[in-house]
Structure formats: structure tokens, C-alpha cells
Amino acid sequence: MNYRIVLVGSVLAGWTVFTLLDAAAKAGILLAVALLVVLCMRRASSASRHLVWLCALTGALLLPLGLRFLPQWQVLPSWMRWEEASQLFVHNGAVANAFSALVEGKEIPIRESQSSDQTPVKYIPVTKTKAPEPESQIVRFPAKWLITGWGTVAGLLLLPVAISAFALRRRASKARRVTSGPLLDELDSVKKELGMRRAITLLEGSPEVMPMVWGILRYRLLLPEGADEWSAQRLRSVLLHEVSHLRRNDPLALLIGHFALAIHWFNPLAWYALRQLRIEQENACDDCVLRHGVRSSDYAAEMLSAVATFRTSGIDRFAALTMARPSGIETRISGILDSKRNRRSITRKLILVCATVAALAAVPVAMLRAGEPREIVRGRIIDRNGAVLAENPGGQLRSYPFGALVAHQVGYVRDNPKENEPAGIAGVESVYDGRLARGEDVTLALDLEIQQTVTQAMAVGGIKIGAAVVLDCRNGDLLASVSLPTYDNNQFIPKLSKENWNALRQDRDSPTNNRAFAAFTPGSTFKLLTAMAAARTGHAGEILHCTGYETYGNARTGCWIWNKSKGVHGELDLTGGLAQSCNCYFGQLVNKIGKDGMVEAAGLLGFGAPTGVGSPADSPGVVPGSHAWEKKFPNAVMTPHELAQFSMGQGTSLASPMQLAVLAATVANGEKVWVPRLDLDAPPQFRADLLEQGWDKNALTAVRAGMRACVSNGTGQAATSAVVEIAGTTGTAQTVKRGEPSHNAWFIGYAPAEDPKYAIAILAEGGESGGRICGPVARSIFETICAGE
Numbered sequence: 001m002n003y004r005i006v007l008v009g010s011v012l013a014g015w016t017v018f019t020l021l022d023a024a025a026k027a028g029i030l031l032a033v034a035l036l037v038v039l040c041m042r043r044a045s046s047a048s049r050h051l052v053w054l055c056a057l058t059g060a061l062l063l064p065l066g067l068r069f070l071p072q073w074q075v076l077p078s079w080m081r082w083e084e085a086s087q088l089f090v091h092n093g094a095v096a097n098a099f100s101a102l103v104e105g106k107e108i109p110i111r112e113s114q115s116s117d118q119t120p121v122k123y124i125p126v127t128k129t130k131a132p133e134p135e136s137q138i139v140r141f142p143a144k145w146l147i148t149g150w151g152t153v154a155g156l157l158l159l160p161v162a163i164s165a166f167a168l169r170r171r172a173s174k175a176r177r178v179t180s181g182p183l184l185d186e187l188d189s190v191k192k193e194l195g196m197r198r199a200i201t202l203l204e205g206s207p208e209v210m211p212m213v214w215g216i217l218r219y220r221l222l223l224p225e226g227a228d229e230w231s232a233q234r235l236r237s238v239l240l241h242e243v244s245h246l247r248r249n250d251p252l253a254l255l256i257g258h259f260a261l262a263i264h265w266f267n268p269l270a271w272y273a274l275r276q277l278r279i280e281q282e283n284a285c286d287d288c289v290l291r292h293g294v295r296s297s298d299y300a301a302e303m304l305s306a307v308a309t310f311r312t313s314g315i316d317r318f319a320a321l322t323m324a325r326p327s328g329i330e331t332r333i334s335g336i337l338d339s340k341r342n343r344r345s346i347t348r349k350l351i352l353v354c355a356t357v358a359a360l361a362a363v364p365v366a367m368l369r370a371g372e373p374r375e376i377v378r379g380r381i382i383d384r385n386g387a388v389l390a391e392n393p394g395g396q397l398r399s400y401p402f403g404a405l406v407a408h409q410v411g412y413v414r415d416n417p418k419e420n421e422p423a424g425i426a427g428v429e430s431v432y433d434g435r436l437a438r439g440e441d442v443t444l445a446l447d448l449e450i451q452q453t454v455t456q457a458m459a460v461g462g463i464k465i466g467a468a469v470v471l472d473c474r475n476g477d478l479l480a481s482v483s484l485p486t487y488d489n490n491q492f493i494p495k496l497s498k499e500n501w502n503a504l505r506q507d508r509d510s511p512t513n514n515r516a517f518a519a520f521t522p523g524s525t526f527k528l529l530t531a532m533a534a535a536r537t538g539h540a541g542e543i544l545h546c547t548g549y550e551t552y553g554n555a556r557t558g559c560w561i562w563n564k565s566k567g568v569h570g571e572l573d574l575t576g577g578l579a580q581s582c583n584c585y586f587g588q589l590v591n592k593i594g595k596d597g598m599v600e601a602a603g604l605l606g607f608g609a610p611t612g613v614g615s616p617a618d619s620p621g622v623v624p625g626s627h628a629w630e631k632k633f634p635n636a637v638m639t640p641h642e643l644a645q646f647s648m649g650q651g652t653s654l655a656s657p658m659q660l661a662v663l664a665a666t667v668a669n670g671e672k673v674w675v676p677r678l679d680l681d682a683p684p685q686f687r688a689d690l691l692e693q694g695w696d697k698n699a700l701t702a703v704r705a706g707m708r709a710c711v712s713n714g715t716g717q718a719a720t721s722a723v724v725e726i727a728g729t730t731g732t733a734q735t736v737k738r739g740e741p742s743h744n745a746w747f748i749g750y751a752p753a754e755d756p757k758y759a760i761a762i763l764a765e766g767g768e769s770g771g772r773i774c775g776p777v778a779r780s781i782f783e784t785i786c787a788g789e
Contacts, residue, residue: 013143015390019064020150024264027060031269033361045342046283047248053352054253055279055358060270061260122704154262161258165317165675168214175203177400183228183235183467186524187221190239193292196247210310213242214320216252223308237294237302238323244288245321250281258318273386279328281321286336345355377434381428383409383448383666384477384680390429396491404486408514409444412489426512431614431678443680446476448716453784454480458762461777465765466745467515469661470781473756475684476665476674478613481658485511508738509757519612519619519654520763521599523733523770524581524715525746528663531578531586531706533593533601535699540574542592546584552641557648559583565700578706578729579714583648590647595638598646602626604688605666605673611658612675612685622654661761664728664748667707668756670700708753711775716747718775725753728760728778730770742766747774751782758785 034056038049087563123517132335172620178184201220201615207225214220221242227235245251257274264270289299306324316322324332335341378398383388389410390400411427424433432442454468463484484506491500504512512593531767534540548562559582561567569582577585590598602608607624622629624646625638633652636642647652658676666673691697707727715730728749735742745767750759760778765772 013017016147017143020147020263023060023063024267027063027260028267028269029369030056030059030063030361031267031273035269045344046280046287047344047346048350050253050277050280051286051346051354053280054256054356056638057257057260057270057273057277059358059361060264060273061256064263067403067768068585087366095123097140116371117749135460146585152267153265157262157265158258160315160318161255164320164337167315168220168320169221171205172201172203172220175205176225176377178202178204183223186232186235187239187243190236194240194243194288195683196245198246200243200246208327210306210307210312210316211238211242212312212316213245213325213449214251215246216249216255219246221246227604233294233298234302234305237289237299238306240292240294241285241291241323244285244323245281245456246286249282250321251319253277254319254321282332283335284345286332286455287341288345290336291345296336296339298787300333303333303336317647332568335435336501337502343566347480357570357783364470376437376439377441378423379438379442381436382441382443383446383451384444385447385449388758389444389448391447400489400493403488404454406446406448406514407486408483409446409451409481409491410489411781415493415495419768426617427514427615428678430616445472445479445677445680446481447479450483450785451480454482454781456786457777457780458482458484461764461773462782463762463764463767463777464772465515466763466767467518467657468777468781469516469657469760470762470785471665471674471676471759473665473668473750473759476672477680477684478676478678479758483513483515485509487511494713502742514615514617515763515765516657517613517615517617517619519621519656520744521733521735522649522653522655522660523731523744523746524583524648525660525663525729525731525748525770526653526655527581527586527647527731528580528667528703528707528729528748529602529605529607529649530590530593530598530647531574531597531703532605532663532667532695534574534589535703536601536604536693537593537597538696539589539592540696540699540702542589542720543571543573544577544585544588545571546582548584548642550584550587552587555589555641556750557583557641557644574702574707575709578703579709581710581730583644586647587644590639590643593642598643599623600623604693606659606662606687607655610654610693611662612679612687613658615678618658619654619656620657621656622652624652645721649731649746657761657763660746660748661759664758664761665756667700667703667760668750670697670704705748711753715771716749716775717748718771719747719782721779721783723783724751726751726779726782727753727756728775730775732768732770737766743768745770745773747778749778751786758782 011137034052041049041052095609097366125502158202183204184202189199191197191200193574198219200221203222204225204227205218205222209222209224210223211224211227219241223238227238230238250773254277256275260276261270284721286299303324307326307329310323312322312325317325354772377392377395380388382388389406389760390398392398398414400410400412407427409427411429412425413423414425422430422433423437424430428442428444435442450470454470458466458468466484468482469478471477472479484778487504488676496504531540534542546559546561548566549556549558550674559569561569561580561582567581569576569584572582574579574586574589576582602623603626608626608628609620610618612618620628622632624642629636629652635650642651646653649655660673662676671732673690675685675686675687677684690700704727707726707729710729711719711726716726716728719728726749728747731744731746731748733744733746737746743766745764746762747770748759750756760781762774762777763774
């Protein structure tokens, strides 16, 4: 099987990786050429061979900068092409078939509301079938791993250089600076003999220290204590060798070699080049000593004596050049005693010629670029369990394996986007367009199995126009988001036909509208918001009386039980008010809380602002009394009647299913107002901490008790289950649709009630009753997803 490595990461990460790989390949060419040149220079002097290695290492070090700043010379074929893996998952089975029927507009038998002892909707997991083996196996490798690995090794290689520089600085601070005497006189004599003009600081260290030099801007020469008592021959030999290192700028050459190795540590030629650089440095300085009249036999004896007498530190060799080291001393002695060896020095003219030739060779190599642009295949969109929701099989056209099931969440891409024009049009394709365009995969918090469960439950429950959202109460993960009617996003690939466009445009139910994020009149679900405001403002203990209706000036608002049968609820506390969804209780309660208390609580709970998912369709809704409301309705006044309407989710109040799901999740966990998490790789975020923002813990317990009572013996009894205890509240909002009176039916809640894990919000446009229509759907969903919990 053929394997192809696909690197994924940010633009900067991609540029860094390709620059490193490009520089590595081209540095390998430079070092290989240098090796061939040196092999042809066996009779040349060590100084000449050192110059070749230095030019090669300098070129390798500067190559990444050349790749960045030099113009491109596009003559090479493309050496890397991005690929995509083939389709890994498909959907089928009963759930998919039921869903397909729904999408195609086929009639589905609607069962009557199930009682609590009936079997819940069968849980059908996503079927994962093995696709045919592709021609090439794709291995996806995050670019940041490669960069981190390279940087770690580079840092480890440069660490000894830094430690060595620090150790030498400490050594210099402890050594005695020689400012006069025979040692300084002899040093000045040797400098004059070698034509050395720059100042050298002469230091005297411990008696056993090996003579050494270091420094790039300020030269240091360290001799052992007692060097002033050496013989004239020995002192001159040592000074000639060490000063020769400084005159040749060998400390700088050594540093260049270490930095080049740090960048190209994975290239064996870089290691070999640095080793040869050091060898030729010492050989060139030995040649300098012999050229200036020191007998080879005497110099060899001095070298052996130095190795036997003085000690060297292993860390010194990274930044300093010592007189001699035990390793390799035999080879050096052989070279010193070889009378046939070429010991010529190099001239400035030769250095200039060699540098020019190296530049003429390195610059064109650095400018070489691939003539074909690298093809980056758009990244995949994956659910939390690995099911592929969007991909480009074989690097071809975009494909959506689950089509209409997740069309609103996934979105689609435009055909042949122009340069700098986003390809993603809607959903995740739009929100994470930049990442996907760079070839990065995006893993969603979405659970495709829960998405299918919700879709089937809505279909069986007869909800043809509406939305449902499922969140994880514990961290805000967006596990499912269904909007009906839906559409097949595959019809936009490669381009939406005129017929399909007209069909979508003329559909009065707007299938492309993502209702999960759209704002609707929330109805009595806002009584839960009012209860939460009471829990923050100290009004959760209010005992109020339902007389069937409340009068606000000339306006009279009846409770639903009065409107239905002239009944009353009588005396109620907060728990009872929520259980019975009493309009009178909450009309009185909200006027005790006041406008400011309601607006502040609503803002902290996420109303009046986008949920933070990042979707273009994320509506902020409308919070009556807020600054946005005052700007939208400049002539409106927040009267007691308007406040009562606010508490019941009527009037100008608007909220999305996503916002109401967040509210249910907040009540369930009792602590955090989570921002719905779409990207599973992103850390969970919360909008507010309830206890830090003034909510009373005991009052929150009363609110949760009211939601449990609503399902057990209140307006949400249709959601009662024998499998899992559900807490929730219902709502039936009076609206107008296409000029005709209509309703929005709602159910929001969480389960299991005693240990909440999932929060839900269900909307049925045109539904006559939130409890009767949405309650059984909520029960079906909770029974399925909580099975085995």
C-alpha cells in the first residue's frame, strides 16, 4: 500500500514546515557539493578546506532567510500534493430511511402520544461501513508536532552552547587579568608577527587549565597560572596557536557551525561538516605555528605535554577553542610531523573568491521553487465519534455523506470561489472556513447518533416545521441541532441548479433557514427566565394568588386556566407557579422584580445577544426593556402590562431554541451559563457563574423543583417517563404567521432530573400546545439518549 503524509495546521505552521523541508533539501545539496569539493582538495591546505566547510555551513544557515526574502524562480515540478482520505462512514438503517422520507416530503404515520409505560423510540446507532481501500493510505500529521519536535532538538543542541558561554563568562570573572609583564609583552610580539590588530584580553586561570581562546566581539585568551615561567619556545608555540584562532575568527565560525547544525540536525552531512570544521580549524592553526619557525618535533612534544599536564572541560568545547584535547591527538601529531603536508595560509583574495562562488551557487538554489502551486484539499468536518460529515473523496468535489440530516450544521461551499473569497457559505463550512481551507479537519461536539435520534423523534411526533437543540449540561457541548424543514446540501455541489434554486426560493417554509438559531416568540418558557430573575433578586420566596386574571390599567390578562375553563390556581409559591405555568403568578412576580432585575438576569443568562457559536444565523433575540429593545422600539414604554407580557414570553419578546437550551442547561447544572461548544477541540467557555453573579443556591433548588413538578403533575405531564425522570417547562406562544393567528409550541428541560446530563429545547411552529406536541418528543429523545446512563 502507498502512504501519503498530509500535514495539517495553520498558515504559519504550514509555511514553517515547508520552509524547513525546502531548506533541508537545498542545504543537503550545498553540503554534498562542499563534500565533493573537499574530496578533490586532498593536497590543499587545512585552511582552504576549512574555508569550504565554513562557506557551506554559512549557506545552510542562511537558506531559510533566502527562501523567505529572495524572489522565486519557478522551474521545478511540484513535489507535494495534498490529498484527502476516502469516505469512512455512511448512514443507513431505519433512522435514515425515516429521515429520508421526511426530507422527501413523504407522509409518515403519526403515532398518538405514548404513555410512560410504552417502549421508547428504538435507538439506531450510526452504521459504520468499511469503504473500499483507496489507492493511497493517508496519514494525517499535525504540522505543529513536526515544528515542536524540530524546535525541541534544535534547542537541546544550542543549550550546551549557551551553557558554555555562561561558564566561560564565569571563568573570566574568576581569572586574573594580566595588564603588564612578560606574558603581555610576548602576546603583543605574537600579535605583531601574525598581523593581529584587535585587542585581546589576557587572563590567567588555575594552574591546570588548558590554554584556550573565545569571544566574537571581545577576544579572551586564557593561560594557566605559572605560564610566565614557561620556556620561551613553549610560550611562543601556545600563543601562536591561540592567537591564530582569533585572527581567523574561528570562534565566530564555530558558532555559525552550531547554529547551522541546530537548524539541520536531521541531516547527517551537517554533523559531518561541523566535525570537519573543527578538525580543519585546529590543523590550520598548527600549520600557522609551523610556518612561523617552530620545529615540528618540538611543537609535537609541546602538544603531548599540554595534553598530559592540563585539563579541559567538556562544556568548554562548545564556545571556546583549546590548545589540545586528548581525543584525536594522534591524528594531529601525525599531521604536525608530516613534512609533505601543504601548510599554506589563505589570502583575503582567496576568501573573497570562495565566498563569491558560494553565493553564486547558494542564491539560485535558494530561489528555486515549484512551478505548480501546492494543492490543499479542504479539511474534513467530523462528528465527535469520527463520522465524516464533509470531505473531498480522492481530492475531488466536496461531498456530504449525511446530506440533509446535518445540512444546517455543516452548511456548504460555493463553486470556484475567487481569490480571497471564502468558500464556506453556511454552517460550519462558513464558521471555520479559514481552518478548512488550510486543510485542517474540524471535529464537532455534534453526536450524529443523537442528531438522528432527535430527527426521528420529531418526525414521529409530527413536527414538520420547527427545531430542536440538545446540549451537554456539564460543558455546553452542542450534541444535536435539528431544523425542519431541511435541505440536501449535496445539491449545491458543484453548483445549485436553477430548478433547485427556484424550488428552495419558492418554498414558503424556508428550508435553508436554520431555525435552531432563529428568534421566535418564546411563550411561557420565559416564565423560567422570570423564575431565575427572582432567584437572583430575592423574590423566589413570594407566595402569590391566582384569581384567574390580572388587570393592568385598561388591559386585562387572563391565566390559561381561566381562559380555558374559568378556573383559578389559587395560592402558589415559585415551584407551584412553574409547575402550573400560571400567568397570574408570574405577572405579579415580574412586577416585584422590576425591569432592571429582569434585564440584568436575561443578559447574564445569554438572552439579547448571540450565543457565541459563531454562526451567521445566530440571532440575539429581543429582551424587552434592554438598550437594544429601546433602540428598536423607540416609542415603547415598559409598563406593568408590558412587564407581565415579558414574563410570559409574549409581546416583543424573542428568543432562539439555542438560547432556551442554554437556559435549561444553566438551571440543570446550577452553576455555569455555558457558551454552546461547536468545536470539540476548543476549551469549554461559560458566559457567567451564577453564584458569583448573585444567584441564591436555595432559590435555584426551588426553580429546579418547579421544573420537575411541571412534568410530574403540571403542564408538562406528556413528557413523563418511566425510564428516566425529566424536568422541564412548556410554552405555547400566540403568534401570527402569514397574516393568520398561529402558535409556537415549546418544551425545554433536562434529564436525568436527579443528575442532569442533557438539556433540550424543542420548537414546533404551528403547534397547538407545547405540552401535548413537544412533551412526547422530548420524552422520546431523553429515553433514547439516557438509556444505559
